Amino acid sequence: MNFPGTVVLETKRLVIRPFCEADAHDMFYNWANSSHVTRYLTWPVYKSVADAEETLNAWVKDYENPKNLNWCIEWKENHQAIGSIGVVHMNEEIEEAEIGYCIGEEYWKKGIMTEALKAVMGFLFNEAGFNRVCARHDTNNPNSGRVMKAAGMLYEGTMLQAGRNNMGICDLTLYAITRDLYFKHSS
Template sequence: MNFPGTVVLETERLVIRPFCGADAHDMFYNWANSSHVTRFLTWPVHETVADSEEILNAWVKDYENPKNFNWCIEWKENHQAIGSISVVHMNEEIEEAEIGYCIGEEYWKKGIMTEALKAVMGFLFEEAGLNRVCARHDTNNPNSGRVMKAAGMLYEGTMRQAGKNNMGICDYSLFAITKDLYFNHPL
């Protein structure tokens, strides 16, 4: 395994890059202030731009750790930060990364998150040398599962009452892809 840190990735429509303090306004107005966007997440809605600034200051400091993978999703069309994608848990023993993501509602159902997830998975397999990438979603949020499936992940099962988010205790579905599947069936 390699730990190159959060490097800039680019796709046809996106720049997937480290966050900076200047992203606070976009973060707040594009996704973090929306209870609709955050309802299936584990962190509370930001009440002010200052809340977004505070979390971004912590995230920028965390980039000193090369094992930290936390990207801003920037939409090339308007150069705005529109969401985030990160490794929320890493199990080095089995070389696995669990991905978490969110995106502003205006950008839903356009294939943007699938595009970002594919880019991050490619980086984690090709550059970081991981063996497995997984993600999970509340079963009441099937659109997130469609993103995982569209990115090439396979459904592995549903864990009953095994998670907790802003809606309370929940069932979650787990999706994953392994290095051998990724390299034998490129996305």
């Protein structure tokens, strides 16, 4: 595997790039202050822009590690940071990357997260050399599963009471795709 770090990716509507401290305002107001966005996540609703600044300071410092793959999703139309996507867990032994993501409620159901996920999967297979990309979601959040499926991932199963998020202990649904399947469907 190759770890080039969090490089800039671009799609028709998005710039998927490293975070910077200047993203704090957008992060807070576009997604981190929303109980709807954070409902199925593991971190609490942010109370102020200062919370976003604290997170971003740590994330920017983490970019010193080339294995840190954590992107800001920027909407080209208004140049605002509207969400995040990144590798939340990595298993180098089997060359697997687990993806996590969130996006501001104003941008839901527009295919934006699917577009971002496809771009990140392409990078992970083509540039970083991963063999498997997976993601999981609380079963009570089926829209997240629809994103995974639309990006080409396959349903692998549901793990009973295997996770905890802001709603408590939850069942997790797992989706994944391998490099072979990705390239088979991409051609």
